[in-house]
Amino acid sequence: MRTFLIVGISFLLFSLIIAQDMTPLKVDEIDICTSITDRVPAGADTTFSADVEQLYCYTKISGAADTTTISHVWYLNGEEKANVSLAVKAANWRTWSSKRIPKEWIGDWKVDVVAEDGTILGSKSFKVKAASE
Numbered sequence: 001m002r003t004f005l006i007v008g009i010s011f012l013l014f015s016l017i018i019a020q021d022m023t024p025l026k027v028d029e030i031d032i033c034t035s036i037t038d039r040v041p042a043g044a045d046t047t048f049s050a051d052v053e054q055l056y057c058y059t060k061i062s063g064a065a066d067t068t069t070i071s072h073v074w075y076l077n078g079e080e081k082a083n084v085s086l087a088v089k090a091a092n093w094r095t096w097s098s099k100r101i102p103k104e105w106i107g108d109w110k111v112d113v114v115a116e117d118g119t120i121l122g123s124k125s126f127k128v129k130a131a132s133e
Contacts, residue, residue: 025068025088027113027122029060039094050103051131057111057124058096064088070121071114072097076128077107106130 034043
C-alpha cells in the first residue's frame with residue numbers, strides 16, 4: 001500500500017512538472033503605437049502617417065514557465081523588414097520592439113509575434129499612409 005501511495009504521488013508530481021513545461025505562451029495584448037511611456041503603449045492606432053518616423057510594437061505575454069524568447073517580425077506589403085528577438089523572463093511579461101519608418105515605406109504593415117519554435121502567437125496589422133492622405 002505504501003509503495004502504491006509513493007508511486008501515485010511521484011506520478012502526480014511528474015505530471016504537474018510536465019504540464020507546467022508545456023504551458024503555452026499567449027499574447028494577451030499587442031498594440032502598434034508611437035511611443036512607450038512607463039511600460040505602457042501611447043498613441044496606439046491602426047493607421048499612421050508616413051511622417052511618423054518610428055513605431056513600436058508592444059506585446060503583453062503570459063504563460064512562460066521559464067525564460068524564453070519571442071520575436072517581433074515586421075512586414076511591409078508582405079516583405080519582411082525586421083526580425084527582433086525579445087526575452088520573456090516571467091510568466092507575465094511586457095516587451096516591445098521599435099522600427100524606424102522611412103517616409104517612402106507606405107502601405108500595409110503587419111507584425112507577427114513568434115515563439116522560439118516558430119509558432120505565430122499573434123499578429124497586428126496596420127497601415128502607413130502618405131503624409132498628404
